Amino acid sequence: MIILSGDPAETKTKNINQLxxxxxxxxYILAVIGICTSTSYGTANAYRFIENHISYSRLSNFFLPEIFxxxxxxxxxxxxNFCFMPQLAKKNNIVLNVVLTVIVTGVSVLIWMVxxxxxxxxxxxxxxxxxHAYDILFGEAFTYIFLLYLLFNIYAYFSEKGMELLEKLSFLKSFNSNIKLEIFTSIKIWLITLMVFAVVFSPTRDYEIVVICLIxxxxxxxxxxxxxYYTIPNLRKIGKGFGRYFWGNVAISAMICLLLLLLLVGFMRNGPAVPIALILTSISLICISTPLAWYIYKHKFEKQTEIQMLKTELGKSDASLNFLKSQINPHFLFNALNTLFGTALQEKAERTGEGIQKLGDMMRFMLHENTQDKISLTREVEYLNNYIDLQKLRTSRSADISIDSHIEEQLNNLQITPMLLIPFIENAFKHGIxxxxPSYIKMTLQTKESTLYFDVSNSIYIKADNDPEKLKSGIGLENVKQRLALLYHGKHELIIRESANEFFVHLTLQLG
Structure with missing residues (x-):
C-alpha cells in the first residue's frame, strides 16, 4: 500500500490541534491535582460552613463538586474546539452542531448549578x-457558563478562521509579511489567558482579575x-535612539491610560477593578512592552536586514565567481589550440592524433565538470596531467627544456573546486618556457589526510620585444586568487615568490 503525504496546511493544523x-x-490534570491537594491537606471551603454552623464533608462539599x-x-x-466549531466554520451540519452546542451548554449550566x-x-x-437563593445560584451558573462558553466558541472560531479574517485587512498588507501570523498568535495567546483566568477565577468573586485580563x-x-512596525522604524530613519523612543512611549502610555479612563469611567462605580487595571496597564506599557518591543526589533528585524545584506553580497560574489569561470575556459582552450598548431608544424602532423586526444579529454572536462561546484580531486589531477602531456608534445624536441612533474595519483574521496590548480601550471608554461x-618547470602535488600541497617553480627569461606575450599580464593568476578568496577563505595559504631567475608558487589547501 502506498501512503501519500497530506497537505502541509492540514498537517500544520493537526499539529496545532494536538498541541x-x-x-x-x-x-485539567494540574487542576485535579490542586483539588486533591486542597482536599487532603488544606481547609478548602470548610471555614464558611463552620461560620454558619453547618456540617461539612470534604468529599461532598468540596471534592466531588469541584471535580464535576x-x-x-x-x-x-x-x-x-475540536468537534462543533470546526464543523460550523466549514458550514457542515450547521443545525446539528448548533443544537449540540446548546445542549452541552445547558448540561454544563445544570451540573455547575447542582x-x-x-x-x-x-x-x-x-x-x-x-x-431566591436557588435562583441566585442558577443565575450565577448560567451567566458564568454562558460567558465562558462564548469565549470557548470565539477562540475555536478564531483558530479556524482567524488567518482568513486577518488576510482581509488591507492596511496590514503594507507591513512585513509575517505580521498576520504574529497578530494571529498574539490574539490566540490572549484568548487562552482569558479562558484560563475565567476558569480559575470566578467572575462573580474576582471581578477585578477579569477586568484586568480584558484590558x-x-x-x-x-x-x-x-x-x-511603526514607531521604532520611523525613529531609526531619522537617527533617533532608545532614549527618544522610551520617553515618547511614556507620553503615549499616559495618553492611552487617560483615554481608557474616559471610556471606562462609568464602570468605576463597581469597585477598584478599573483603576487597578489602568495602573497595571500603564506600568506594563512602560516597564515591559516598551523594552520588549525594542528588543524584538533589534534582534529580529535588524538581524533580517543584516542577513539580506549578506545574501546580496553572496549573490554578487557568486555572479563574480561565475564570470571568472567563464573567463578561464576560453583562455585554456585557445592555449591548447595554439599548442596543437605548433606541434602540427613541428611534427608534420605525425603526433597530432595524440594531442587531439588529450585536447578532447580536456574539452570534455570543461564542458561537463567545470560547471560543477565541486569535483573529485582525481578528475582535477587527470586534467592537470593531460595539460602537462599536451605541453610536453610541444617542447619534447627542445633539449634545453626540462619539465619535471611529480603529481601523486589520488585514490581518496577529496573534493575540490574545478580548474583551481591549472592556472599556476599554465602560467609556468606561458612565462617559464x-x-x-634553457628553461625548466618543476611541479609537485601531494595530499596528506585532507590537506593538499601544491608547488610550481619555473625559470624566468626576458621576452623579445616582438613577443606578443610580453605586454600581456594574463588573467589566470588573478582569477585563481579571487576564487581562493571566495571559496576557501581561511582554508588556504598561497605563497608567491619571484626572483631574477625563478618564479615560485606554493599552495596549501584544506579540502576536508
Whole structure:
C-alpha cells in the first residue's frame, strides 16, 4: 500500500490541534491535582460552613463538586474546539452542531448549578427565601457558563478562521509579511489567558482579575505591534535612539491610560477593578512592552536586514565567481589550440592524433565538470596531467627544456573546486618556457589526510620585444586568487615568490 503525504496546511493544523489538546489536558490534570491537594491537606471551603454552623464533608462539599465542575469545562472545551466549531466554520451540519452546542451548554449550566448547591450550601441558609437563593445560584451558573462558553466558541472560531479574517485587512498588507501570523498568535495567546483566568477565577468573586485580563493584555499587544512596525522604524530613519523612543512611549502610555479612563469611567462605580487595571496597564506599557518591543526589533528585524545584506553580497560574489569561470575556459582552450598548431608544424602532423586526444579529454572536462561546484580531486589531477602531456608534445624536441612533474595519483574521496590548480601550471608554461633559451618547470602535488600541497617553480627569461606575450599580464593568476578568496577563505595559504631567475608558487589547501 502506498501512503501519500497530506497537505502541509492540514498537517500544520493537526499539529496545532494536538498541541491545544495536550495543553488543555495538562491544565485539567494540574487542576485535579490542586483539588486533591486542597482536599487532603488544606481547609478548602470548610471555614464558611463552620461560620454558619453547618456540617461539612470534604468529599461532598468540596471534592466531588469541584471535580464535576472542572471536568465538565474540560470536556466542553474539547467538544467545542475540536468537534462543533470546526464543523460550523466549514458550514457542515450547521443545525446539528448548533443544537449540540446548546445542549452541552445547558448540561454544563445544570451540573455547575447542582455542584454549587453542595460547594456553596452555606449561601442557601443565608437567604430567608430558599427559592431566591436557588435562583441566585442558577443565575450565577448560567451567566458564568454562558460567558465562558462564548469565549470557548470565539477562540475555536478564531483558530479556524482567524488567518482568513486577518488576510482581509488591507492596511496590514503594507507591513512585513509575517505580521498576520504574529497578530494571529498574539490574539490566540490572549484568548487562552482569558479562558484560563475565567476558569480559575470566578467572575462573580474576582471581578477585578477579569477586568484586568480584558484590558491590559490587548492594549499591550497593540502597543508592542505599533512600536515594532511603526514607531521604532520611523525613529531609526531619522537617527533617533532608545532614549527618544522610551520617553515618547511614556507620553503615549499616559495618553492611552487617560483615554481608557474616559471610556471606562462609568464602570468605576463597581469597585477598584478599573483603576487597578489602568495602573497595571500603564506600568506594563512602560516597564515591559516598551523594552520588549525594542528588543524584538533589534534582534529580529535588524538581524533580517543584516542577513539580506549578506545574501546580496553572496549573490554578487557568486555572479563574480561565475564570470571568472567563464573567463578561464576560453583562455585554456585557445592555449591548447595554439599548442596543437605548433606541434602540427613541428611534427608534420605525425603526433597530432595524440594531442587531439588529450585536447578532447580536456574539452570534455570543461564542458561537463567545470560547471560543477565541486569535483573529485582525481578528475582535477587527470586534467592537470593531460595539460602537462599536451605541453610536453610541444617542447619534447627542445633539449634545453626540462619539465619535471611529480603529481601523486589520488585514490581518496577529496573534493575540490574545478580548474583551481591549472592556472599556476599554465602560467609556468606561458612565462617559464622558451624554445630558444634553457628553461625548466618543476611541479609537485601531494595530499596528506585532507590537506593538499601544491608547488610550481619555473625559470624566468626576458621576452623579445616582438613577443606578443610580453605586454600581456594574463588573467589566470588573478582569477585563481579571487576564487581562493571566495571559496576557501581561511582554508588556504598561497605563497608567491619571484626572483631574477625563478618564479615560485606554493599552495596549501584544506579540502576536508
Amino acid at each position: 491545544e489538546f495536550w495543553i488543555s489536558t495538562t491544565l 465542575k472542572i471536568s465538565i469545562l474540560y470536556i466542553s472545551f474539547l467538544l467545542i 455542584a454549587n448547591t453542595y460547594s456553596q450550601a452555606d449561601r442557601l441558609i443565608e437567604d430567608d427565601d430558599i427559592g 491590559a493584555p490587548p492594549v499591550n499587544i497593540i502597543f508592542v505591534f505599533l512600536s515594532i 622558451s624554445l630558444q633559451q
